[in-house]
Amino acid sequence: MFSGHSAVGRRLAHGCSALAGAALAASGIGGLSGGTLTVAHIRGALPFTDILLRVTEFSAFFLLVIGIVGLAATIYAAGYVKEYEGRKSVPLLQAGMLLFIAAMAGVVMAGNVFTFLLAWEVMSVVSYFLVMYEHERPGTKRAGFVYAVMTHIGTVFLTIAFFILRHYSGSFEFARMEQASLPASAQSLVFVLALIGFGTKAGLVPLHIWLPRAHPAAPSHISALMSGVMLKTAVYGFLLFTLHLLQPGPVWWGVAVLALGANTALFGVLHALGEVDKKRMLAYSSIENMGILFMGIGAALIFLAAGQKAAAAFALAAVLVHAANHALFKSLLFMGAGAVLKAAHTANMNRLGGLIRRMPWTALFMLAGALAMAAMPPLNGFVGEWRLFQSLFALGFDGPATLLRLAGALAVAALALVGALAAFLSVRLFAMTFLALPRSEEAREAREASLSMRIAMGLLAASCVAAGVLPLVFAGAVQNTLERIAGFSGASSMLEVSPLAIAGADSEIAPAAAGLLLLCGLAAAWALARAIGGKTRTVRGETWNCGEPLEPRMTYTASGFSKPIRVAFQRLLLPSRVLYVDRDPRTPYFARGFTYTGQLPALVENLLYKPAMNLLVAGARLFRGIQNGVVQSYLLYLLATLVLILVWRIWR
Amino acid sequence: MRDILFELLQLVVIVLIAPLVTGFIKKTKALLQGRRGPRVLQPYYDLYKYMRKDAVVSKASSWIFTATPYVVFGATLAAAALVPVFMRDSLFSFTGDLVLLVYLFALARFFIAMAGVDTGSSFGAQGASREMFVSSLAEPALFVTLLAAALPAGTTHLSSIVAHAAERGWPTSPVFYMMVVAFAILVIAETGRIPVDNPDTHLELTMIHEGPILEYSGKSLALLQWSASIKQVLLFALLADLCFPWGLAASADGPAVLAGLAVFAVKMAAIGVIVSCVEMSTAKMRLFKVPRLLGAALVLSLFALTAEYLM
Numbered sequence: 025m026f027s028g029h030s031a032v033g034r035r036l037a038h039g040c041s042a043l044a045g046a047a048l049a050a051s052g053i054g055g056l057s058g059g060t061l062t063v064a065h066i067r068g069a070l071p072f073t074d075i076l077l078r079v080t081e082f083s084a085f086f087l088l089v090i091g092i093v094g095l096a097a098t099i100y101a102a103g104y105v106k107e108y109e110g111r112k113s114v115p116l117l118q119a120g121m122l123l124f125i126a127a128m129a130g131v132v133m134a135g136n137v138f139t140f141l142l143a144w145e146v147m148s149v150v151s152y153f154l155v156m157y158e159h160e161r162p163g164t165k166r167a168g169f170v171y172a173v174m175t176h177i178g179t180v181f182l183t184i185a186f187f188i189l190r191h192y193s194g195s196f197e198f199a200r201m202e203q204a205s206l207p208a209s210a211q212s213l214v215f216v217l218a219l220i221g222f223g224t225k226a227g228l229v230p231l232h233i234w235l236p237r238a239h240p241a242a243p244s245h246i247s248a249l250m251s252g253v254m255l256k257t258a259v260y261g262f263l264l265f266t267l268h269l270l271q272p273g274p275v276w277w278g279v280a281v282l283a284l285g286a287n288t289a290l291f292g293v294l295h296a297l298g299e300v301d302k303k304r305m306l307a308y309s310s311i312e313n314m315g316i317l318f319m320g321i322g323a324a325l326i327f328l329a330a331g332q333k334a335a336a337a338f339a340l341a342a343v344l345v346h347a348a349n350h351a352l353f354k355s356l357l358f359m360g361a362g363a364v365l366k367a368a369h370t371a372n373m374n375r376l377g378g379l380i381r382r383m384p385w386t387a388l389f390m391l392a393g394a395l396a397m398a399a400m401p402p403l404n405g406f407v408g409e410w411r412l413f414q415s416l417f418a419l420g421f422d423g424p425a426t427l428l429r430l431a432g433a434l435a436v437a438a439l440a441l442v443g444a445l446a447a448f449l450s451v452r453l454f455a456m457t458f459l460a461l462p463r464s465e466e467a468r469e470a471r472e473a474s475l476s477m478r479i480a481m482g483l484l485a486a487s488c489v490a491a492g493v494l495p496l497v498f499a500g501a502v503q504n505t506l507e508r509i510a511g512f513s514g515a516s517s518m519l520e521v522s523p524l525a526i527a528g529a530d531s532e533i534a535p536a537a538a539g540l541l542l543l544c545g546l547a548a549a550w551a552l553a554r555a556i557g558g559k560t561r562t563v564r565g566e567t568w569n570c571g572e573p574l575e576p577r578m579t580y581t582a583s584g585f586s587k588p589i590r591v592a593f594q595r596l597l598l599p600s601r602v603l604y605v606d607r608d609p610r611t612p613y614f615a616r617g618f619t620y621t622g623q624l625p626a627l628v629e630n631l632l633y634k635p636a637m638n639l640l641v642a643g644a645r646l647f648r649g650i651q652n653g654v655v656q657s658y659l660l661y662l663l664a665t666l667v668l669i670l671v672w673r674i675w676r
Numbered sequence: 677m678r679d680i681l682f683e684l685l686q687l688v689v690i691v692l693i694a695p696l697v698t699g700f701i702k703k704t705k706a707l708l709q710g711r712r713g714p715r716v717l718q719p720y721y722d723l724y725k726y727m728r729k730d731a732v733v734s735k736a737s738s739w740i741f742t743a744t745p746y747v748v749f750g751a752t753l754a755a756a757a758l759v760p761v762f763m764r765d766s767l768f769s770f771t772g773d774l775v776l777l778v779y780l781f782a783l784a785r786f787f788i789a790m791a792g793v794d795t796g797s798s799f800g801a802q803g804a805s806r807e808m809f810v811s812s813l814a815e816p817a818l819f820v821t822l823l824a825a826a827l828p829a830g831t832t833h834l835s836s837i838v839a840h841a842a843e844r845g846w847p848t849s850p851v852f853y854m855m856v857v858a859f860a861i862l863v864i865a866e867t868g869r870i871p872v873d874n875p876d877t878h879l880e881l882t883m884i885h886e887g888p889i890l891e892y893s894g895k896s897l898a899l900l901q902w903s904a905s906i907k908q909v910l911l912f913a914l915l916a917d918l919c920f921p922w923g924l925a926a927s928a929d930g931p932a933v934l935a936g937l938a939v940f941a942v943k944m945a946a947i948g949v950i951v952s953c954v955e956m957s958t959a960k961m962r963l964f965k966v967p968r969l970l971g972a973a974l975v976l977s978l979f980a981l982t983a984e985y986l987m
Contacts (some may be wrong), residue, residue, distance in 0.1 A: 139908045420981075439819075459794040562732075563730060585793075631959060
């Protein structure tokens with residue numbers, strides 16, 4: 025299908041990809057309405073197990089998200105891949121993208137362990153190849169390597185967790201595993217294994233090191249899929265374990281997840297503010313959002329442990345809504361970043377600026393994405409953030425114990441700090457790319473993105489607005505999802521608590537009303553100004569610059585914009601800064617030029633991974649003497665082992 | 677119907693008296709410094725004059741710059757519809773809470789910061805950067821203080837908090853006053869007053885909020901200054917609501933509302949005088965000392981919360 029180089033063949037291929045995405049979204053919507061639907065059950069696919077794909081309300085919610093973002097990505101790809109035509113194999117990229125989407129859908133549809141792990145591995149391996157697509161670019165191979173290593177470490181933990189569950193339930197099927205009861209110690213062991221396994225995929229600090237490398241290295245629509253959707257499969261998997269396969273656990277589960285989430289969110293947003301590469305910055309922001317999601321899961325687990333099911337359901341609703349919203353706005357922002365990258369050939373925000381005039385549509389869609397990322401009402405980011413705040417407030421109001429309430433208060437503070445820094449980040453992202461003057465030749469000559477890319481971004485931007493103004497559309501889906509989750513089924517009366525109700529008061533939040541209010545305010549501002557001041561003229565003039573003409577190099581850069589954060593958090597971030605002054609040899613007073621480089625050191629790598637690696641290498645060196653390449657000595661080892669075993673047997 | 681009319685009146689009152697509060701603080705400060713100072717009504721004359729002037733807009737700027745004053749005024753107006761000022765209910769109390777209120781202010785700040793960058797002026801971008809920086813650090817303290825204030829009522833719904841607190845009587849515990857001090861610090865930071873920001877100057881050493889709006893003129897400038905005044909009144913009212921919620925009209929009938937208005941005027945005057953005294957007696961802080969002040973507010977409110985939990 026992809027082999028033809030004719031334009032018709034290409035269009036046909038793109039059209040089919042988009043259709044596949046749309047079909048996925050439709051099946052998600054379909055799945056939300058009904059009970060469990062078995063899609064495929066291949067008995068005896070392998071000697072020991074079946075392949076089982078099914079759609080539950082729980083997986084349908086994630087399927088819907090995969091479908092919407094997948095649809096947008098396939099449309100976007102039609103324009104974006106032109107970049108690679110002639111120098112790379114576009115059909116391979118397209119096929120990889122479709123396989124990647126299919127694998128993600130497979131993860132959420134899997135009905136038994138084998139299917140899950142198969143889909144999980146296909147997802148990881150295909151995304152590894154997609155990350156490596158531009159392997160000739162510096163850093164890409166390293167990124168791919170770190171990604172492959174980390175993702176496989178994660179899978180190892182998951183596999184062990186599944187085998188422990190298999191031991192107690194006697195089955196590889198999720199439906200049977202749910203009914204098994206495990207001893208408390210085994211439960212906690214499985215929980216920790218799942219947390220590490222899925223935490224690696226989700227990018228929880230300190231397991232995140234692959235994420236800021238791999239996500240930016242991939243082509244932009246793949247980055248959008250990875251950040252927007254693939255991370256959500258980790259949320260799905262973790263929820264599958266903690267709510268579905270395991271019984272409600274002790275309180276420390278929730279506290280651990282809450283603390284880990286808060287730590288991850290803060291780390292992510294602070295590092296995002298230190299990045300000048302737009303795609304790396306967005307990748308760090310994804311880490312932040314995963315942290316926020318795990319904070320919500322932590323709150324839900326604490327409530328579950330204390331038997332406060334209504335509060336737990338509320339927190340879980342927050343998690344699901346924010347997961348969907350993050351998928352929408354983050355993939356939009358990655359696509360926007362890709363459009364800018366394609367137009368200006370750089371992702372370095374210090375070399376961008378002023379693009380709003382050259383790329384008005386991209387700018388408009390990115391503004392929607394940035395507002396959503398900053399959780400501004402009435403966009404969708406606000407709805408999720410608002411619910412998370414309410415859940416954490418609820419933990420602070422009537423958490424099960426005094427210390428847990430205090431933990432709730434600290435979590436509120438952490439979420440508020442992260443939220444405000446995310447707003448800072450969004451302003452920086454948009455303003456440094458699109459506003460003021462272009463700071464490089466490439467940015468001055470940027471061209472607007474192609475039609476298909478604009479359609480894809482427009483679709484996502486419209487979804488961001490719609491999911492913000494009409495959150496009840498989502499709320500229905502969330503309700504169905506929650507009913508499906510074990511521990512909530514049968515207790516549907518507490519789900520009558522509207523997901524938008526303000527706790528403790530008989531009123532609800534209505535972002536639509538807030539949006540309407542804003543529009544009224546806008547109209548009132550215009551009318552007031554007109555009524556009081558009458559008609560006035562607007563003259564175009566120069567920006568005041570102390571009498572000098574304004575030049576692009578005088579405008580603020582992304583590095584400078586977030587400098588206060590680097591200074592205020594220097595104890596935490598340990599930023600490095602090198603200023604090279606090129607002085608005129610004739611006079612010490614005047615400099616000819618300055619070169620400034622500043623960066624944040626990779627603390628986790630330096631403090632955790634490097635020592636661990638050194639230890640591993642040193643350990644290997646210890647044993648190197650044994651492997652000397654002489655066949656005789658290997659035979660001696662065999663003999664010695666044999667003798668030892670014999671002696672041991674006789675001893676017994 | 678009567679309720680809605682009175683709630684609408686509340687909104688109108690906030691919008692109309694906002695410049696008066698600004699003028700009142702300026703006058704009080706001048707008197708304390710031994711100057712005569714401008715008339716109390718001067719802000720109204722200023723606004724009227726700006727409104728009638730032609731505007732100069734930078735060639736480097738985009739539609740973001742033009743749209744910002746309207747978005748800011750709209751968001752501030754929406755916030756004004758949420759805060760109970762002289763009666764317990766507000767126009768939009770059926771759909772909003774403290775979190776929405778904070779995020780409406782954040783929306784206004786978001787656009788001001790972008791407009792500051794949009795002109796290409798370093799002043800604007802520097803101010804924008806500082807504005808986002810200070811607000812980032814103020815937010816955690818603000819939310820914890822709001823949690824402490826909302827704790828007795830167990831809700832973030834403003835009218836419910838006010839109603840609950842008004843029936844509780846005068847609080848005697850020192851915990852309460854810790855919260856009040858924390859909240860007062862935050863109100864000063866959010867309204868851009870000394871020692872965090874200086875509203876009277878845009879010198880690059882000291883300015884925060886005045887930087888991003890430096891390039892504005894005409895109607896746009898009027899709207900932005902008016903919004904700043906409204907935001908100030910709202911924050912003062914919030915301080916009064918959460919800390920001293922007495923005297924708000926419980927129902928929408930004439931005498932109660934009149935009494936509520938009188939109490940409101942007294943509260944605003946009291947807060948205005950206190951703010952003037954603080955501005956008089958302290959110096960502007962270095963930017964990188966501001967985090968300590970805000971950190972103190974955070975610690976105070978955390979203390980207040982812990983004590984509240986233990987008691």
